[in-house]
Amino acid sequence: MKFAIVVFPGSNCDHDAYHAARDVLGQNADYVWHKDTDLKGADVVILPGGFAHGDYLRCGAMARFSPIMREVQAKFQCEHVHIRVEQTDTPFTLACRRGQVLRIPIAHGEGNYFAEPEVIARLEANRQIVFRYTNAAGAVVDDANPNGSAAAIAGLCNETRNVVGLMPHPERACEPVLGSADGLLIFESAVAALKTGVLGGSTRSALEAVG
Amino acid sequence: MVDPNVLERHGLKPDEYDRIVQFLGREPNLTELGIFSVMWSEHCSYKSSRVHLKTLPTGGPQVLQGPGENAGAVDIGEGLAAVFKIESHNHPSFIEPYQGAATGVGGIIRDIFTMGARPIALLNSLRFGPLDAPETPRLLEGVVAGIAGYGNSIGIPTVGGEIAFEPSYAGNPLVNVFCLGIAKASDIIKGVASGVGNAVYYVGAKTGRDGIHGATMASAEFDEKSAEKRPAVQVGDPFMEKLLLEACLEVMRTDTLVGIQDMGAAGLTCSTTEMGSRGGAGVEIDVSLVPQRETGMTPYEIMLSESQERMLLVVKRGHEAEVERIFDKWDLHAVHIGNVTDDGLLRVKDRGAVVAEIPNRALTDQAPVYHRPMAPPDYLAEAQQLDLDALPPSREAGRTLSGPANDALMLLLGSPTIGSKRWAFRQYDHMVRTNTLNLPGLGAGVVRIKGTNRALALSVDGNGRYCYLDPYRGAMLAVAEAARNVACAGARPLGATNCLNFGNPERPAIMWQFARAVEGIGAACRALGVPITGGNVSLYNETDGRAIYPTPVIGVVGLLEHADRVVCRRIQGPGDIVILLGEGRGELGGTEYLKLAYDVVRGLPPALDLDAERALQALVVALADGRLIRSAHDCADGGIAVTLAECCFDTGGVGIEASIDEVEVGRDAGLNRAAALFGESASRVVVSVAPDRADEVLSRAADSSVPARIVGRTGGTALRVKAGGKTAIDVTVEEAERVWSTAIDKHFVKRVA
Numbered sequence: 001m002k003f004a005i006v007v008f009p010g011s012n013c014d015h016d017a018y019h020a021a022r023d024v025l026g027q028n029a030d031y032v033w034h035k036d037t038d039l040k041g042a043d044v045v046i047l048p049g050g051f052a053h054g055d056y057l058r059c060g061a062m063a064r065f066s067p068i069m070r071e072v073q074a075k076f077q078c079e080h081v082h083i084r085v086e087q088t089d090t091p092f093t094l095a096c097r098r099g100q101v102l103r104i105p106i107a108h109g110e111g112n113y114f115a116e117p118e119v120i121a122r123l124e125a126n127r128q129i130v131f132r133y134t135n136a137a138g139a140v141v142d143d144a145n146p147n148g149s150a151a152a153i154a155g156l157c158n159e160t161r162n163v164v165g166l167m168p169h170p171e172r173a174c175e176p177v178l179g180s181a182d183g184l185l186i187f188e189s190a191v192a193a194l195k196t197g198v199l200g201g202s203t204r205s206a207l208e209a210v211g
Numbered sequence: 212m213v214d215p216n217v218l219e220r221h222g223l224k225p226d227e228y229d230r231i232v233q234f235l236g237r238e239p240n241l242t243e244l245g246i247f248s249v250m251w252s253e254h255c256s257y258k259s260s261r262v263h264l265k266t267l268p269t270g271g272p273q274v275l276q277g278p279g280e281n282a283g284a285v286d287i288g289e290g291l292a293a294v295f296k297i298e299s300h301n302h303p304s305f306i307e308p309y310q311g312a313a314t315g316v317g318g319i320i321r322d323i324f325t326m327g328a329r330p331i332a333l334l335n336s337l338r339f340g341p342l343d344a345p346e347t348p349r350l351l352e353g354v355v356a357g358i359a360g361y362g363n364s365i366g367i368p369t370v371g372g373e374i375a376f377e378p379s380y381a382g383n384p385l386v387n388v389f390c391l392g393i394a395k396a397s398d399i400i401k402g403v404a405s406g407v408g409n410a411v412y413y414v415g416a417k418t419g420r421d422g423i424h425g426a427t428m429a430s431a432e433f434d435e436k437s438a439e440k441r442p443a444v445q446v447g448d449p450f451m452e453k454l455l456l457e458a459c460l461e462v463m464r465t466d467t468l469v470g471i472q473d474m475g476a477a478g479l480t481c482s483t484t485e486m487g488s489r490g491g492a493g494v495e496i497d498v499s500l501v502p503q504r505e506t507g508m509t510p511y512e513i514m515l516s517e518s519q520e521r522m523l524l525v526v527k528r529g530h531e532a533e534v535e536r537i538f539d540k541w542d543l544h545a546v547h548i549g550n551v552t553d554d555g556l557l558r559v560k561d562r563g564a565v566v567a568e569i570p571n572r573a574l575t576d577q578a579p580v581y582h583r584p585m586a587p588p589d590y591l592a593e594a595q596q597l598d599l600d601a602l603p604p605s606r607e608a609g610r611t612l613s614g615p616a617n618d619a620l621m622l623l624l625g626s627p628t629i630g631s632k633r634w635a636f637r638q639y640d641h642m643v644r645t646n647t648l649n650l651p652g653l654g655a656g657v658v659r660i661k662g663t664n665r666a667l668a669l670s671v672d673g674n675g676r677y678c679y680l681d682p683y684r685g686a687m688l689a690v691a692e693a694a695r696n697v698a699c700a701g702a703r704p705l706g707a708t709n710c711l712n713f714g715n716p717e718r719p720a721i722m723w724q725f726a727r728a729v730e731g732i733g734a735a736c737r738a739l740g741v742p743i744t745g746g747n748v749s750l751y752n753e754t755d756g757r758a759i760y761p762t763p764v765i766g767v768v769g770l771l772e773h774a775d776r777v778v779c780r781r782i783q784g785p786g787d788i789v790i791l792l793g794e795g796r797g798e799l800g801g802t803e804y805l806k807l808a809y810d811v812v813r814g815l816p817p818a819l820d821l822d823a824e825r826a827l828q829a830l831v832v833a834l835a836d837g838r839l840i841r842s843a844h845d846c847a848d849g850g851i852a853v854t855l856a857e858c859c860f861d862t863g864g865v866g867i868e869a870s871i872d873e874v875e876v877g878r879d880a881g882l883n884r885a886a887a888l889f890g891e892s893a894s895r896v897v898v899s900v901a902p903d904r905a906d907e908v909l910s911r912a913a914d915s916s917v918p919a920r921i922v923g924r925t926g927g928t929a930l931r932v933k934a935g936g937k938t939a940i941d942v943t944v945e946e947a948e949r950v951w952s953t954a955i956d957k958h959f960v961k962r963v964a
Contacts, residue, residue, distance in 0.1 A: 033540075171645065
């Protein structure tokens with residue numbers, strides 16, 4: 001089982017994903033430079049969090065100077081939140097129980113998930129909403145939604161269900177000494193997916209930490 | 212003869228100008244004058260502080276690098292070094308809070324990776340005016356957002372710090388930032404230039420007109436015109452810094468560098484002269500080759516620019532292409548701007564023509580050194596007098612009633628200096644790099660060292676009010692508290708760094724405060740075995756002639772050989788025994804309690820017996836290492852009552868029932884009770900212990916000659932404290948925690964987007 005962690009110049013969670021996959025999970029893991037064209041035979045590709053490119057950052061950096069942005073801007077927030085597993089038939093959630101509540105950190109500034117109601121209805125119909133922000137008891141309530149994401153969406157998958165993107169940082173919750181090991185379930189799911197053949201031989205999966 | 216106005220604008224005194232003429236054997240041109248002015252500024256030359264700093268203890272078997280380099284380093288075993296330093300960015304942060312704080316973080320991170328270390332943790336120590344003053348929320352918000360904006364983007368966790376609020380900082384907030392990195396002890400790289408003909412490279416952001424004379428600005432008092440100095444504040448780009456960090460670390464893994472230094476204060480000028488001076492060499496550069504962001508920049512402007520995110524490298528001959536290739540990979544372009552020479556001169560050319568030529572040592576080692584006059588401040592003798600029987604009426608309702616002292620406790624817990632700093636901590640990414648074992652707010656920040664079983668504990672501390680009342684004792688207490696906090700995580704203190712924030716050194720009273728504080732730091736560091744490995748001095752912290760409290764801030768780094776033996780302030784559940792190590796003497800001088808309840812800042816700060824402190828710290832470390840204690844928390848601001856309350860916070864509401872002795876400090880029974888509860892006697896730690904371990908802890912304490920007694924037990928949902936046998940405090944943890952956790956938040960109106 002091989003993980004590839006794609007490194008962009010501004011990635012800052014690449015080392016954490018590598019540590020979780022290799023040192024905690026005991027799997028084969030490799031960094032892949034963003035300019036490379038070869039994924040070196042990886043089964044799972046991780047796009048770690050951070051500021052992939054400077055242009056992304058610059059938008060925010062410039063916007064900060066306008067006084068109105070200071071008024072409306074969400075503060076960066078870093079803390080443990082709860083997310084509920086909505087779908088277990090993706091390669092990154094099959095080791096979870098449906099409805100299981102995971103305690104995983106968030107670490108982001110302005111970001112939240114936003115989409116028109118019809119898009120959300122389609123995501124619902126296709127069962128593409130993989131994680132939702134909830135309270136510890138697993139209830140979707142406003143207080144438990146840290147960034148005002150639409151429909152409390154914390155993570156999604158694509159239609160073919162092999163690419164999952166999520167805002168929280170599971171790579172930061174893989175060891176009890178760090179306050180939670182719930183994130184490990186997401187990595188273990190990927191390993192199990194490959195073993196049990198849920199992943200077709202030629203299908204590569206990707207986990208994207210959007211945060 | 213030079214125009215006196217030109218000299219004044221450069222912050223140079225006439226006699227300093229005469230020295231310049233002597234060194235050069237001629238009148239300097241304007242570029243040379245600019246170079247001298249920044250290198251001889253207080254900020255770069257330490258001309259007022261140097262004679263005092265020399266007295267600090269800087270050595271020890273664990274010290275790999277003492278003061279004089281970009282950062283200090285101590286040996287943490289397994290061939291690794293902890294590289295760390297603290298630095299101030301006070302003046303820029305007052306003018307532009309976000310950018311001032313952000314570039315402060317950027318600067319200290321560069322100091323660490325310049326040494327070949329990967330930065331893994333940040334801390335900060337902040338001071339503001341009262342939070343209910345109109346300007347403070349904006350300053351606090353800007354500074355915290357600036358620290359977060361830079362540190363979070365680059366992916367280095369901010370794992371702790373401290374914030375205090377006092378009127379003396381209203382016109383001059385303090386922003387001190389600390390960074391820690393890890394390097395292989397054998398791979399530490401220094402800021403030297405040597406080897407005639409070796410190429411000097413410039414890499415990083417382009418040079419603009421920002422920050423020109425920043426070092427001079429940091430060496431002058433503020434007045435109403437300071438806001439006009441805004442252009443002197445630099446703008447940070449953490450993405451560029453991230454590229455520089457990764458590229459430099461990659462270059463350092465190859466054997467291609469002679470030396471490297473970041474361009475911080477005084478930019479290109481400081482990096483070229485310091486590297487040359489350390490290597491006993493000269494450096495020649497051509498400013499026309501320096502990448503420029505603006506057109507028409509003069510050599511003067513290029514040499515004095517403080518544009519951020521720039522590095523200067525000296526590359527071993529024959530390795531130029533290899534170095535250029537690595538920077539290219541990161542989309543950075545290393546530019547060959549000059550060479551090392553053997554003439555000991557800084558030679559600046561512009562398209563081949565020499566525009567400045569100055570002996571390096573005249574700018575560094577031979578910069579002016581002043582033994583400035585010193586005298587105790589006029590206020591001191593009077594301020595040190597404290598008559599507890601003649602206090603004004605208290606602000607705490609019901610103090611003279613026989614009821615509990617709940618009001619006083621709530622007053623303290625709800626004050627922003629003592630209250631939870633979660634409002635700030637949650638804005639910092641404190642988890643990235645997945646090493647953070649103790650989250651911010653639980654005591655010292657603790658980060659594990661991956662690939663080993665080790666962890667490091669870090670704490671920054673300082674108490675300006677104590678130093679105002681007695682700078683010697685106050686500075687000793689700062690060292691003791693930082694080291695004690697590290698010990699309370701279970702870590703053995705290894706080394707320290709200091710950030711010395713004071714007023715105008717040309718005033719004898721300020722210079723006296725400075726000298727006494729440095730003596731105090733020296734005494735405490737020697738006694739506690741934590742040498743100073745580097746730091747920073749920030750003088751001229753005054754606005755309109757009013758100085759800040761003298762504020763030495765001390766950062767201490769300690770080592771846990773077994774990361775899994777880390778402890779924090781939080782009690783672990785009901786049924787444990789609570790033991791007080793050390794003794795309360797009811798000392799109320801300079802306390803938060805006197806300030807908050809009586810609006811009195813008087814008396815002497817708590818006494819400190821350094822032998823007792825050392826014994827206490829060694830005991831706490833040994834108890835944690837032996838897994839005998841389940842939590843540890845030092846008694847500081849707000850005394851044992853606040854300490855016990857904080858032990859209960861973040862536990863889900865587990866309480867403590869405790870009983871302490873009363874202390875007789877005056878005629879008023881209520882005040883005697885308050886002295887026992889809120890007095891701030893030093894060298895005290897509250898630990899919680901499983902019941903079957905209590906005897907062993909007490910006997911280990913006796914063996915170490917540390918006073919110890921059982922004061923209570925964990926359990927229930929209330930904090931109940933008896934003083935002298937009578938119930939003094941009885942509150943639910945939930946209520947106390949609500950007051951404590953909203954102490955800062957309540958000053959910010961919730962904004963709805």
